[in-house]
Amino acid sequence: MKKATVIILVSVLIVFAFWGLKNYFGAPLDLAAPDVETKEEEQEYLPPERNIYDIKAIFDGQNKFQVEMNFTYVNNTLDTQQELYFHLYPNMFSSSKRIPFFKADFYRAFPQGFSLGGLAIKEVKQDGKDVAWSMTQEDQILHVPLGNPVNSKEISNIYMQFELIVPKARFRFGYQTFGDDKMTMSLGNWYPILAVYKDGKWSLDNHQAVGDCTYSDIADYTVSFTVPSDDFTVAASGVLKESYLSSEGYVYVYSIDKIRDFAAAISNNYETASEVIDGIKITSYFHPEDKRGGFMALNVAKYALGIFNEAFGKYPYPELKIAEANYYPGGMEFPTFIMMDSAKYKEDNLSNTSLERSAAHEVAHQWWYNLVGNDQINEPWLDEGITEFSTAYYFEKRYGEPGRESYFSRQVDTTVNFIKNNPRHMLDPLHLFKSHSEYFAEVYVSGVLFYEDMRSRIGEENLLDFFRSYLETFMYKNVSLEEFKKFLKDKNYEALDESFYNKWFNP
Ligand SMILES: [Zn+2]
Known part of the structure; x- marks a missing residue:
């Protein structure tokens, strides 16, 4: 190209770039286009993201x-x-x-x-x-x-x-x-x-x-x-x-x-207790008569947060709270906040039972639901499947082989035959499920089985790498099932052949 042509091209590009910036920043709230002088000034004038x-x-x-x-x-x-x-x-x-x-x-x-x-x-x-x-x-x-x-x-x-x-x-x-x-x-x-x-x-x-x-x-x-x-x-x-x-x-x-x-x-009627892990403050709110459960919830949340920080990437908020409340289905995840049904705090044996499973599960949702979001009504498997696998992973990492065995004997082994004989599929939307147990078996337990299958084929290191890059790619966004499948296929894991995708994604 001739020198003059290059100069004209560059000038046109600069004018277009400025015009674009002005349009981008100029329209809302009558904000002035930011000067490129200092970083602080730029931030002051930026509209909310x-x-x-x-x-x-x-x-x-x-x-x-x-x-x-x-x-x-x-x-x-x-x-x-x-x-x-x-x-x-x-x-x-x-x-x-x-x-x-x-x-x-x-x-x-x-x-x-x-x-x-x-x-x-x-x-x-x-x-x-x-x-x-x-x-x-x-x-x-x-x-x-x-x-x-x-x-x-x-x-x-x-x-x-x-x-x-x-x-x-x-x-x-x-x-x-x-x-x-x-x-x-x-x-x-x-x-x-x-x-x-x-x-x-x-x-x-x-x-x-x-x-x-x-x-x-x-x-x-x-x-x-x-x-x-x-x-x-x-x-x-x-x-x-x-x-x-x-x-x-x-x-x-x-x-x-x-x-x-x-x-x-x-x-x-709340008392509180707190712990800190990896710089994150966890607070448990509980009724004083359920102090044992309150401390158990705090302890599980602390271990789960530590295990998931290391496995998936660090929880990006300064605090997490877990509150005893009244919620008949059990535990419920909200961003940086977990609601847990009061009945779980009153069980005789708090360790390795429903309070521990639920608390670890809701902590895992902080990654799979809050950080990486999805349409929970039409594609609930996307967050529940990976969250329940994370729950099993918590028991395995915290207690070793006995933890894994006890989790599987309670949640998975009893359910595998039910899944085989049930007409529903793990990728079905919520409205098709006719009971809580059917929903749990298909959407949660199938998730454990799916990621276990993946781990057995590509190895644990690769599975954890997959989780980390999935988090990085979709953090603060909503992911769809199609995007998830494409993301997984694009990883080109040799051990995941067509039979793997057919087995899990084609009912
Ligand atoms: Zn869940």
């Missing part, structure tokens, strides 16, 4: 919350959005017809009598202007048409005000009373959470009778809880940033970046 939930919840001390939510929407999709959709999971409790539990589970879910709850929207605004919102799918989806459509890479503020009524249920959203005046409340899936928009469409699935029915994107959170008396302890996702006394009550402000959901438990 992901959605932000800023929530203020005032608790009446019984079962109601008045809540304000400022949601900063960052359009990280390639499309202009004319509307947004939020899941209103609490509204599965707003009518007896909507509660999806199996009939046999009703008594387990409502041992203190049937009870309704829900989330009532009072007001929605976009950038200060009223929005003509509506509810669909039996009030379980909030539709927010946007007066100002939001282009790709632009941001917009959505303000909501709502009242929350918590049902007296043993569920991840619910509470139970006990003793003279004691109560413990689970606040999981309790606020309007933006649906996932992928491949040009919104995922709007409702709750099912089995499994974890949520699917969401990574976001930043600041959540304040105001409680009427200092008898209440608030255990929550993230890190306690400040606490103070206001005219409305005792205020606890929790905050954390880059998590997929935010949960809490509130009780006037």
Whole structure:
């Protein structure tokens, strides 16, 4: 090329690069294009990279919350959005017809009598202007048409005000009373959470009778809880940033970046104990009468976190909490926060039984569900399979061969024949499963068998390498089954031939 042509080409490129940057940074919030002078200046002017939930919840001390939510929407999709959709999971409790539990589970879910709850929207605004919102799918989806459509890479503020009524249920959203005046409340899936928009469409699935029915994107959170008396302890996702006394009550402000959901438990009967491993603080919240279980949960969480840090890559948050709550299916993972059913804390033999299995399982979900997310309603095997294999791996690493044997004899050996004779497949969506045991066998235990098969073919070193690179590639994203299969095939492990893929992925 001639020198003059090169100079013209380079100039055109520079102009295009500046034009691109200006468009990228100039549009949202009228922010100036960042100067390239200093790093600090650049950071000051950068718009948020992901959605932000800023929530203020005032608790009446019984079962109601008045809540304000400022949601900063960052359009990280390639499309202009004319509307947004939020899941209103609490509204599965707003009518007896909507509660999806199996009939046999009703008594387990409502041992203190049937009870309704829900989330009532009072007001929605976009950038200060009223929005003509509506509810669909039996009030379980909030539709927010946007007066100002939001282009790709632009941001917009959505303000909501709502009242929350918590049902007296043993569920991840619910509470139970006990003793003279004691109560413990689970606040999981309790606020309007933006649906996932992928491949040009919104995922709007409702709750099912089995499994974890949520699917969401990574976001930043600041959540304040105001409680009427200092008898209440608030255990929550993230890190306690400040606490103070206001005219409305005792205020606890929790905050954390880059998590997929935010949960809490509130009780006037909590004691706590903490440990630190690899610089991460773990806190166990438990009822004083269940101190033995509280310390067991803490101990398991500590060992599991250490084992998984080494096997998969380090947990990137400063804290993890595990709280005794009332949740009839057992344990429930939330980002940086685990809810564990109170019944597990009261078992005679706490070691190597359901409390230990559940606690290790929910710790593994911090990697497989929170860091690497997926559609848990339609492709639950993606996170449950690898998480249950991680659980088996915990028993093996912590206790050696006896740990592995005892895990397999309790969870796997009893289930293998059931899987062979069952019509369901590990890759089925939640709505096809007709019982918890069928779901556990197919989706969890098949995961153990799948990764065991992989380990026996490619070796443990390669399997751990696979986990680490899977984490690195999909960290803070949502992975689909197709992406998972492609990622695995692209590794070109010689020992994984067509028969391996046919055996596991073609029912
Ligand atoms: Zn799980």
